[in-house]
Every structure is written in structure tokens, then in C-alpha cells.
Amino acid sequence: MYSLLQRAISFWALLGGVLVIAIVLVTAVNVGALILDSILKNFGIYVSALPGYEDFVRLAISAAALSFFPYCQMKRGHVAVELFVQAFPQWLQQALDKLWLLLTMALAVFLAYWMWIGMLETRSDNTMTAVLGWAEWPWYLPGVVSMALWALISLVQAFGAKSHG
Amino acid sequence: QEVTLTFHHFLGPKAPAQTKMIEPWAKSVEEASGGRIKVEIFPAMSLGGKPPELYRQARDGVVDIVWTVLGYTPGVFPRTEVFELPTVHRGSAKETTVAIANSWDLIKDDFKDVKPILVHTHGGQVFHMVDKPVRTPDDLVGMKLRTPSRIGGWTIEALGAEPVGMPVPALPQALSKGIVAGALIPFEIVAPLKIQELTKHSTEGPNSYRFGTATFMIGMNNDSYESLPDDLKKVIDDHSMGNIAETYGAVWDASEEGGKKLIRENSELITLSDDEYAVFEDKMAPVVERWVADANGNGLDGSGMVDAARAAVAKASGN
Amino acid sequence: MGEMEFIGIAGLAVLFFLLSLRMPVGLAMLLVGVGGTYALSLTASYVRFGPYVKQFKSLLWSNMANYDLSVVPLFVFMGYLASQANLSRDLFQGMNALMGRFRGGVAMSAIGACAGFGAVCGSSLATASTMGRVALPELRKLNYSPRLATGALAAGGTLGILIPPSVALVIYAVIVEASIIEMFRAAMIPGIIAVVFFIAVIALLVRWKPELAPSVSDMDKAERRRALLKLIPVLLIFGSIIVGLGIGLFTPTPAAGVGVFAILVYGFAQRFWSDEGLRFGGVKTALLETAVTSGMIYFILFGAEVLKGFFTRAGLPSAMATWAGTSGLDPWLILVLMLLILVVLGCFMESLAMILVVVPFFWPVLIDLNGGDYATAATSTFGMDAEDLKIWFGILALIVVELGLITPPVGLNVFIINALAKDIPMSETFRGVVPFFLVEIIRIGLIIAFPMLVLLVPTVLS
Ligand code: NA
Ligand code: NA
Numbered sequence: 001m002y003s004l005l006q007r008a009i010s011f012w013a014l015l016g017g018v019l020v021i022a023i024v025l026v027t028a029v030n031v032g033a034l035i036l037d038s039i040l041k042n043f044g045i046y047v048s049a050l051p052g053y054e055d056f057v058r059l060a061i062s063a064a065a066l067s068f069f070p071y072c073q074m075k076r077g078h079v080a081v082e083l084f085v086q087a088f089p090q091w092l093q094q095a096l097d098k099l100w101l102l103l104t105m106a107l108a109v110f111l112a113y114w115m116w117i118g119m120l121e122t123r124s125d126n127t128m129t130a131v132l133g134w135a136e137w138p139w140y141l142p143g144v145v146s147m148a149l150w151a152l153i154s155l156v157q158a159f160g161a162k163s164h165g
Numbered sequence: 166q167e168v169t170l171t172f173h174h175f176l177g178p179k180a181p182a183q184t185k186m187i188e189p190w191a192k193s194v195e196e197a198s199g200g201r202i203k204v205e206i207f208p209a210m211s212l213g214g215k216p217p218e219l220y221r222q223a224r225d226g227v228v229d230i231v232w233t234v235l236g237y238t239p240g241v242f243p244r245t246e247v248f249e250l251p252t253v254h255r256g257s258a259k260e261t262t263v264a265i266a267n268s269w270d271l272i273k274d275d276f277k278d279v280k281p282i283l284v285h286t287h288g289g290q291v292f293h294m295v296d297k298p299v300r301t302p303d304d305l306v307g308m309k310l311r312t313p314s315r316i317g318g319w320t321i322e323a324l325g326a327e328p329v330g331m332p333v334p335a336l337p338q339a340l341s342k343g344i345v346a347g348a349l350i351p352f353e354i355v356a357p358l359k360i361q362e363l364t365k366h367s368t369e370g371p372n373s374y375r376f377g378t379a380t381f382m383i384g385m386n387n388d389s390y391e392s393l394p395d396d397l398k399k400v401i402d403d404h405s406m407g408n409i410a411e412t413y414g415a416v417w418d419a420s421e422e423g424g425k426k427l428i429r430e431n432s433e434l435i436t437l438s439d440d441e442y443a444v445f446e447d448k449m450a451p452v453v454e455r456w457v458a459d460a461n462g463n464g465l466d467g468s469g470m471v472d473a474a475r476a477a478v479a480k481a482s483g484n
Numbered sequence: 485m486g487e488m489e490f491i492g493i494a495g496l497a498v499l500f501f502l503l504s505l506r507m508p509v510g511l512a513m514l515l516v517g518v519g520g521t522y523a524l525s526l527t528a529s530y531v532r533f534g535p536y537v538k539q540f541k542s543l544l545w546s547n548m549a550n551y552d553l554s555v556v557p558l559f560v561f562m563g564y565l566a567s568q569a570n571l572s573r574d575l576f577q578g579m580n581a582l583m584g585r586f587r588g589g590v591a592m593s594a595i596g597a598c599a600g601f602g603a604v605c606g607s608s609l610a611t612a613s614t615m616g617r618v619a620l621p622e623l624r625k626l627n628y629s630p631r632l633a634t635g636a637l638a639a640g641g642t643l644g645i646l647i648p649p650s651v652a653l654v655i656y657a658v659i660v661e662a663s664i665i666e667m668f669r670a671a672m673i674p675g676i677i678a679v680v681f682f683i684a685v686i687a688l689l690v691r692w693k694p695e696l697a698p699s700v701s702d703m704d705k706a707e708r709r710r711a712l713l714k715l716i717p718v719l720l721i722f723g724s725i726i727v728g729l730g731i732g733l734f735t736p737t738p739a740a741g742v743g744v745f746a747i748l749v750y751g752f753a754q755r756f757w758s759d760e761g762l763r764f765g766g767v768k769t770a771l772l773e774t775a776v777t778s779g780m781i782y783f784i785l786f787g788a789e790v791l792k793g794f795f796t797r798a799g800l801p802s803a804m805a806t807w808a809g810t811s812g813l814d815p816w817l818i819l820v821l822m823l824l825i826l827v828v829l830g831c832f833m834e835s836l837a838m839i840l841v842v843v844p845f846f847w848p849v850l851i852d853l854n855g856g857d858y859a860t861a862a863t864s865t866f867g868m869d870a871e872d873l874k875i876w877f878g879i880l881a882l883i884v885v886e887l888g889l890i891t892p893p894v895g896l897n898v899f900i901i902n903a904l905a906k907d908i909p910m911s912e913t914f915r916g917v918v919p920f921f922l923v924e925i926i927r928i929g930l931i932i933a934f935p936m937l938v939l940l941v942p943t944v945l946s
Pocket of ligand 1: 607649650
């Protein structure tokens with residue numbers, strides 16, 4: 001069960017990574033077109049760049065960024081400050097750790113819930129991006145999934161799965 | 166004092182929108198209420214969120230009042246967009262703002278979820294070009310131009326150029342490096358972005374006719390309004406829509422002058438003749454058609470709205 | 485002080501308390517932001533908690549859907565990818581071929597490689613861990629003193645944050661609405677000064693105590709030539725990014741995108757003429773590393789957004805500006821106090837969280853002290869207009885924040901380097917950092933005394 005969740009979270013983060021790569025490729029095409037255009041326009045030939053580049057980057061990065069949250073949690077990457085706690089007895093350290101994990105889970109559930117509401121509202125508002133005219137609401141969905149995965153992995157970590165590293 | 170109203174917006178505290186419109190409005194409301202209303206202004210999104218969320222914040226009551234750009238949430242105000250169209254908006258924020266107030270029934274369904282205090286425009290879009298003087302639409306063919314909005318993008322396309330979306334702060338860089346050949350923006354933001362140093366030619370129509378505009382709203386949360394006692398409701402009503410449209414519309418026209426002066430002094434201001442502008446109008450006609458088709462698709466009477474909006478603007482201009 | 489401000493200050497205290505209990509930074513900021521707003525809603529009728537909660541419908545998404553911040557994961561990815569494509573190793577070996585023959589030269593090469601790697605990597609921690617992995621084995625093989633070896637790498641890692649691109653500078657620019665490019669340009673001279681100072685420190689140390697660096701690089705002539713050859717494409721890629729950004733050929737997101745693309749192409753192309761180069765597995769690893777680092781950054785950014793709403797509602801930043809304006813203290817003293825607060829906080833706080841929490845308080849104070857948004861250089865207190873002040877203070881704050889990475893008790897760079905050499909006690913590394921820390925103080929003094937060091941490049945290039 002746990003390894004299934006781990007694989008799902010890694011896969012989800014890699015999907016986010018694919019969006020990052022997509023941004024890279026779109027950027028390369030766009031910059032290439034701009035360079036070509038700056039040369040060819042002297043001969044009266046206009047090369048079109050990708051209209052709505054910023055729109056696309058904005059949408060893609062929203063999904064990618066959120067897809068990283070559960071993976072970061074799985075790797076215990078959400079930083080905390082090591083100050084006094086190392087000097088505390090072991091049981092207290094573990095209790096605190098468990099408490100923070102449960103709070104993280106509660107937060108992720110809370111965010112997933114409101115994001116879902118936000119998605120429905122964005123759909124009924126019919127909000128779209130300025131240049132591309134793409135609907136915004138579908139881009140909330142990966143965020144909801146990310147928050148749900150984040151809640152799950154925090155819960156599993158709170159109840160003792162060995163997950164450091 | 167019995168009521169504090171929070172007022173949230175996206176520009177800085179020294180921006181003319183705050184000093185010339187929001188602060189005078191707030192002061193006037195406070196005075197008219199005999200000190201029973203206090204308006205607390207929070208500039209620069211300091212209460213959190215991004216500018217496109219301002220409308221939601223007013224609707225949900227996160228804050229009491231917001232000032233926002235309707236174009237930040239394209240699709241949410243399908244009716245009001247009619248006043249952004251080139252050939253609907255002419256060249257005066259005051260006239261179009263008064264026209265909006267006077268033809269409220271036309272667009273009121275866009276504002277069911279907030280109490281509108283003022284729906285206004287800025288002076289209108291002007292072509293600011295890095296090194297290409299624009300006198301005919303042919304001068305724009307193939308050029309990459311920064312678009313301010315959905316309608317702005319359509320306008321640029323209709324004129325044979327290519328719309329590029331980018332946040333306003335990125336514009337100076339994009340102009341100076343030739344990433345865009347020009348931009349469709351009003352004169353009002355010339356000074357803060359130092360546009361006059363980056364462009365050589367700006368083009369507007371005769372009688373300062375423009376190429377479309379952008380619409381803005383001061384909107385209040387419905388519950389915040391409804392929970393006021395009747396006499397304070399009246400104070401707000403006295404400071405809403407038709408009662409203030411002329412005053413604050415004129416503020417936006419006035420704020421064009423500074424930028425216009427800078428352009429005249431540092432670069433070239435091209436004012437098209439009536440005949441030259443007519444060529445642009447012909448070329449921009451498909452923008453209106455496209456909007457009509459889009460509106461019809463949303464179950465609206467597109468061409469009826471365009472006619473009504475044009476008539477209202479003409480009436481407000483006294484023609 | 486009103487009740488609202490009191491709640492704000494109490495919230496700040498609770499934040500530090502929760503942080504000291506090792507609560508994740510983003511979580512602590514969020515809880516204090518939401519909880520504090522609830523406390524305010526009990527006091528002030530115009531803060532309504534029910535509607536406030538509803539903004540979470542869109543607050544998270546719109547914070548992520550931010551074009552300006554899209555450079556953050558891209559610059560992080562660029563660093564990890566460069567490491568997977570072995571560009572970090574090629575860079576160090578190339579530097580080593582140039583400088584390794586001198587006494588202490590391998591440590592100097594490590595500093596140079598850190599600076600070079602900083603030009604593709606936005607994060608200090610990633611720079612420290614990448615260059616640590618590459619250079620530390622070499623330094624140990626040559627019997628460098630553990631103190632010097634780990635100290636130099638921990639300090640060199642901080643160059644990742646100062647040499648543009650820099651995640652911390654992007655975030656500072658977004659908070660104060662400065663131009664990201666201008667910030668990058670401003671960091672160039674201070675970055676070069678840091679490299680020169682660090683190398684000078686090593687030169688002086690080994691002259692004073694030659695036993696710190698008992699031997700020099702053992703590369704033979706063929707190895708050296710090969711290393712120099714491999715340095716060329718690395719310098720071309722890294723150089724074109726930094727030059728492209730510097731002269732403004734690219735805006736940040738396209739620059740990052742093109743940089744990543746170039747590394748991908750070069751990395752995969754290498755496999756045609758050698759058995760080295762980038763593999764799909766390497767790209768995957770780099771993406772997953774990017775997920776951890778960016779996930780952490782975005783969580784803190786979101787926490788800071790929520791916290792900001794609470795502090796603003798409580799009226800803390802404006803109260804602070806008023807207090808500073810009426811305190812009668814000398815503005816320069818207040819500036820130094822601010823930097824000292826950053827140094828102290830930096831001893832135990834995470835660097836980005838620090839920028840995000842503290843700058844919104846300090847910035848309005850500085851602007852007020854300087855004479856307002858429209859002060860000109862002539863009429864202002866600090867002798868520069870608001871835009872220049874933004875840039876100058878940003879660089880100062882960045883250097884100070886970066887110092888926090890090498891100061892005890894919590895010095896993340898020191899931890900990272902130390903984790904790579906488990907047999908060296910942590911205290912040795914902290915001692916090794918001391919000389920570098922001292923020249924950093926000199927550098928801060930120079931930048932305070934001569935703001936031109938920061939402002940020259942942005943002025944000339946724009
Ligand atoms: Na860097
Ligand atoms: Na520290």
C-alpha cells in the first residue's frame with residue numbers, strides 16, 4: 001500500500017516535471033522564432049512567435065509547482081529549523097513530529113476542499129486567460145489532486161512509515 | 166465612527182488611482198457620513214492575493230470594497246466588455262464612464278454579486294512604437310505588440326500585428342530589447358514606466374480618439390452594503406455610479422495629460438487625420454464583429470449591445 | 485500601541501515559538517497567519533473570519549500561477565541538470581587545470597567553480613552540495629586540512645545565491661516590485677568581490693600556514709589539456725546565460741528556459757562522441773531534486789502570503805514605519821540595526837523565510853527614512869532615489885541573509901558540506917568558515933560605504 005502511494009507521488013511529481021520540460025521546449029521554440037524574426041524581418045519576412053507564451057507558462061507552472069508538494073513531503077523536504085529540539089528527549093521529538101504531520105495533513109485537506117470549491121466557482125465564472133482564451137478552471141484540478149496526495153502522505157508518515165530519504 | 170470599510174487595490178499608495186480617485190472618494194464618503202464611516206485603504210495587494218482575485222474578495226466579503234481591472238478576469242464580465250471595443254469607446258474616459266452609468270440596464274447582469282460603486286475606463290489605448298511611426302494599419306503588419314487585454318489582442322490581430330501578453334512591469338525591458346516593437350497602452354502609464362525614453366513614435370486618432378480602452382470597477386460587498394443603516398446606505402449611493410461618473414471619469418482624462426506632454430517633448434506624437442483614422446476603423450470592424458459573435462454565443466444580443474453602447478457614448482459626448 | 489498591533493506582535497512571537505519547535509516553516513507561517521486573523525476578527529468587526537477563509541478558494545492557485553516566479557523552479561532545475569550532465573565536475577576540473585599548480589590552488593579552484601556554478605544555479609544549498617560532492621574528494625585526496633577544505637566549500641556555496649541567477653533575489657524583487665534583471669545586474673560586482681576576497685583569504689591562509697594545503701594538483705599535461713578543453717563548452721553555456729541576462733537579451737524566464745535547453749542539448753549530444761553525458765535517468769533525478777527544492781520554496785512563499793495578510797490587517801508594517809520615523813534615531817543607525825537583526829535571525833532561520841517575513845517590515849521604514857517614494861538622490865537621506873535604494877538594500881540584505889548559511893548554530897551550508905565528510909566534526913567546519921566570515925563583514929562595509937559598487941552595473945547597462 002505504502003509503496004503504491006510512494007510510486008503515485010513520484011509519478012505525479014514527474015508529471016509536474018514534464019510540464020517544466022514543456023515550458024523549456026516552448027521557450028526554446030519561442031526564442032528561436034524571435035531570433036529568426038529579428039533576422040528575417042529585414043527581408044520583409046515575419047516569423048510568428050508563440051502568442052500566449054506567458055499564459056501558458058503561468059498555467060503550466062501552477063500545476064507543476066503544486067505537484068511538487070507531496071513529493072517534497074515524502075522526502076521530508078519542507079524545511080524546519082533545527083534549534084533546540086535536538087536536545088529534547090526522543091519521545092518528545094517524535095511526538096512533536098507526529099503533531100506537525102497531522103497538522104500538515106489537516107492543512108492539505110483544508111486546501112484541497114477549498115480549491116475544489118474554487119474550481120467549481122471558476123468554472124461557473126467562465127474565467128479564461130487573456131491571450132490564449134483557455135479556460136482556467138481545469139488547471140485547478142491537478143492542484144486538488146496534489147493536495148489530496150499531500151494529505152495522504154502526511155497521514156502515512158504520521159503513523160510511522162519509515163520515509164526518511 | 167461606527168463602520169470601518171476596508172478598501173483593497175493593486176497599485177501602490179502613490180499611484181494617481183489612489184491619490185486622485187480612491188482617497189478623494191473615501192474622504193468625501195467619510196465627510197458625508199459625519200464621521201460615522203471610516204474607509205481604510207490597503208494598496209498594493211497588501212491584504213494578500215493576486216490582482217485577479219480582487220473581484221472574488223469583494224464578492225466573498227474578504228474585504229468590503231475593491232478597485233480592480235475587469236480584464237484581469239476575462240469572461241466574468243461579458244457585457245461590460247462592450248465598452249472596451251474600439252469604435253465604441255472614443256477618446257474620453259469621462260464620456261464612456263458617464264455612458265456606462267447611463268446605460269446601466271445594458272450591463273447590470275454582470276454585477277449581480279457585488280454592489281457597483283463605479284464602473285469606469287481609462288483614457289484609451291494608444292500605439293507606442295519603438296522605432297516605427299504608425300500612420301496606416303500597414304505600418305503595423307508583422308509587428309509584435311504588447312496587448313493589454315483580450316479585446317486589445319483582437320485589435321492587434323485585426324490590424325495585422327501579433328499580440329504578445331506580458332505583465333506591465335516587464336514592458337520597459339521588452340521595448341528596450343526589441344522583444345516587442347510597441348505596445349497598446351494609454352498615456353497615463355508613460356511616466357511611471359519611462360515609455361517616452363523607450364519609444365520614438367506614439368499614435369492616436371483625431372480628437373484624441375483611441376484604439377479601445379480598459380474597464381475598471383470599484384465594487385462593494387453586497388452584505389457590507391446591506392448591513393449599513395439606511396442613512397449610511399444613502400451616503401454610499403450618493404457616492405456611486407451616475408453621481409460620481411463625471412468627476413472620476415474626468416480624473417482619468419486628466420491623468421493622460423502628463424504622459425502626453427512627455428511624449429510630445431521626448432518623442433513624436435502622431436495625431437491621425439480623420440481620413441487616416443477611418444482606415445483604422447475599417448480594419449478594426451472585425452473586432453466588433455468578433456465580439457458580437459462571441460456575445461451571441463453567450464446568449465446576449467451582441468449587435469444590439471454595441472449599438473446601444475455607441476449611442477450612449479455619443480449622447481455623453483453631446484453629439 | 486493598539487490592540488490590533490498587540491495581536492500582531494503576539495503572532496510574531498508565536499511564529500518564532502513554533503519554528504523553534506521544528507514546525508515546518510511554511511506550516512508555521514500559515515497557521516499563524518490564519519490563527520492571527522481569527523484573533524483579529526474577535527477584536528475588530530471589519531475583519532470577518534468566515535469570508536476570510538473563503539479566499540483559500542483561489543489564494544493557493546493564484547500564488548502558484550505566477551509568471552514572475554516561474555523562473556524559480558527553472559533556475560533550480562538548471563542547477564541540478566548541470567550537475568547531472570557533469571558540468572559541475574568539468575567546471576571544477578577546468579578551474580583546477582588553471583589554478584591547481586599553486587599552493588592552495590585546488591581550494592581556489594573550488595571557489596571559482598562555485599562561482600561558475602552559481603551562474604546556472606539559483607540556490608545556495610544546491611551549489612554547496614553539488615560543488616561539495618565534486619571538489620571535496622579531490623581536496624581530501626591531496627591532504628588539505630579538513631578545516632580549510634570544508635570551510636572554503638561552505639563559504640563558496642554562498643556564491644550560488646549571490647552570483648545571478650538567484651532565487652532569493654527573484655523573491656526579493658517580487659516583494660518590493662523591483663526589476664529582477666536590475667537586481668541580477670546589481671549583484672555582479674558584489675559577487676566578483678566575494679570571489680576575489682575568498683580566493684585572497686585562501687592565498688593568505690596557505691602562505692601563513694603552508695601545512696593547510698600540503699600538496700598541489702597532480703594532473704599531468706594530457707589531463708590538464710583535456711580538462712581545459714571540456715571547460716570551454718561549460719563556460720560558453722554558463723557565460724551566455726549570465727551575459728544574456730546581464731545585457732538584457734533575455735528576460736528571466738526565457739533565459740532560464742534557454743539555459744536548460746542548452747544544457748539538455750549539450751548533455752545528450754556528448755553521448756555521441758563519448759560514453760559520458762546526460763541520460764534520461766539523470767534528467768529524471770534532476771526533476772525529482774527540483775521537485776523537493778521547489779516544493780519547499782513554494783510552500784514557504786504561500787505561507788508568507790498568508791502571513792502578510794495577517795500582519796497588514798494588524799497594522800504592524802505601518803506601525804513600524806511610524807515608529808522608526810518618530811524615534812529620532814539616525815537613519816544610518818536604523819539601517820545597520822536592520823542588518824544586525826537579519827544577521828541574528830539568520831543564525832537560526834531559513835533564508836527565504838527570512839526575506840519573506842522581514843523585508844515587508846523593513847522596506848516601508850527605509851522608504852520613509854529616505855524621504856518617500858519620490859525622493860531624488862539629492863534630497864534623500866541615503867543619497868539615492870527609491871529605485872536605487874530598493875536595489876542597494878536588496879543586495880545588502882541578500883549578503884547578510886547568505887551569511888546566515890554559514891553561522892552557527894544553524895548554518896545549512898555547513899551542515900550540507902559536513903554531511904559529505906562525516907569524519908570531520910561540525911565544529912571544524914564552522915571554524916574553517918571564520919576567515920571567510922570576516923571578509924564578508926569587510927565586503928558589507930564596503931557596500932554600505934560605496935553604494936556605487938552595487939548601482940554601477942544597473943546604471944551603465946540601462
Ligand atoms: Na546563482
Ligand atoms: Na545560520
